[in-house]
Amino acid sequence: MATRKTPQRMTKKAFVKMASNGTLSADRAIGTMVDELQRYERKYGMRSEVFYALIPGTPAEDQPDFLNWAICYRSYFRALQSKFPLKELSRYAI
Amino acid sequence: MPFEGRQRAAALDRCWSIYLSLTRAFTLPEDFHIEFPNAAESVLFSGALHVTVPIGSDLTLSLREEYAFDRQRLAASRYSYNLIDATGNNVLRADNLPFHRTDYRRRLLSHPPHHLHDERDRVHSFSGNLDDFIARAKTILSSR
Numbered sequence: 001m002a003t004r005k006t007p008q009r010m011t012k013k014a015f016v017k018m019a020s021n022g023t024l025s026a027d028r029a030i031g032t033m034v035d036e037l038q039r040y041e042r043k044y045g046m047r048s049e050v051f052y053a054l055i056p057g058t059p060a061e062d063q064p065d066f067l068n069w070a071i072c073y074r075s076y077f078r079a080l081q082s083k084f085p086l087k088e089l090s091r092y093a094i
Numbered sequence: 095m096p097f098e099g100r101q102r103a104a105a106l107d108r109c110w111s112i113y114l115s116l117t118r119a120f121t122l123p124e125d126f127h128i129e130f131p132n133a134a135e136s137v138l139f140s141g142a143l144h145v146t147v148p149i150g151s152d153l154t155l156s157l158r159e160e161y162a163f164d165r166q167r168l169a170a171s172r173y174s175y176n177l178i179d180a181t182g183n184n185v186l187r188a189d190n191l192p193f194h195r196t197d198y199r200r201r202l203l204s205h206p207p208h209h210l211h212d213e214r215d216r217v218h219s220f221s222g223n224l225d226d227f228i229a230r231a232k233t234i235l236s237s238r
Contacts, residue, residue: 009117010127012110018131019106020138029136059193064184067174067191071160075140082139 026083033076040069048073097138097161104168105161109134109143112157112224119228120149120235137161150235152180157224175227177234185234187211188220188227 010018037048044051048069055061056070097105113130116122126147137143142160149155155177162171170190177186192207198216203209208222210230220226 008127009114010131015110015113015131015134016106019109019134020102022135024132024135024139026139029139032136033140062189062191062193064174064176064187067172067189068156068158071142071158071172071174072144074160075142075144078142079136079140 026079030076030079030083033072033079036072037069037076040065040072097141100166101163101168102138104163105137106134108159108161108168108170109137112143112145112159115225115228116145116147116155119232120147120155122147122149149231150238152238153185153231153235154178155228155231173222173224175224177231183213184211185213186227186230188222190222 040051041048043065051069052073055066061067061070130145133143133145141162142158144158146154146156157176158174159170160172161168163169173188173190175188176184179185188208188210190207194203194209194217195206196202197209197218204219205221208220210218210220210227212218
């Protein structure tokens, strides 16, 4: 009888090594967040900038999509800032 | 980078504890063990963790935590834990948005701003502890 292979839980040492070895590029992380932001923008017909100016901080934020959208939007900016020095980003500020 | 030095170590520690909680509670797909370190690495860029993992044939757990440092201690400044069924409905969700003071029976929340929404979107008290959310998710999973 064939036995099912049980996935092995990794050790903390292996986890820290994998999570900090720099295999994930900032570009890939940013790309994933952009995809998610665009999904919300299409779903609600609203640009993320408009959403962020209107919803977070109000009771309307207490809705799963809106809460996740707000967290994703802030994460996206932090990831951008980690890729580009803040000074360079500020050139594009309106 | 949002986190440097000790902050990076603290962020990875938190991710590790989430990994342990999930793998102790559920039998997870093999992919999860490969993808989770990437999700943890993303925290170092973005300051937030986002993990989505199936925990049964029709239930998915989606966890998001956004981190900040308060006097050198890592804290989840905002979180959103969701248990979603196959049709995309939220069976259970928890967050720390500060818009509720009482539960659906008008009793004060035990640990505000932490609260939980059930399938009918009724507000319940919640500790804010991810392990408590996982325990509830596990109960729901075993009752299906």
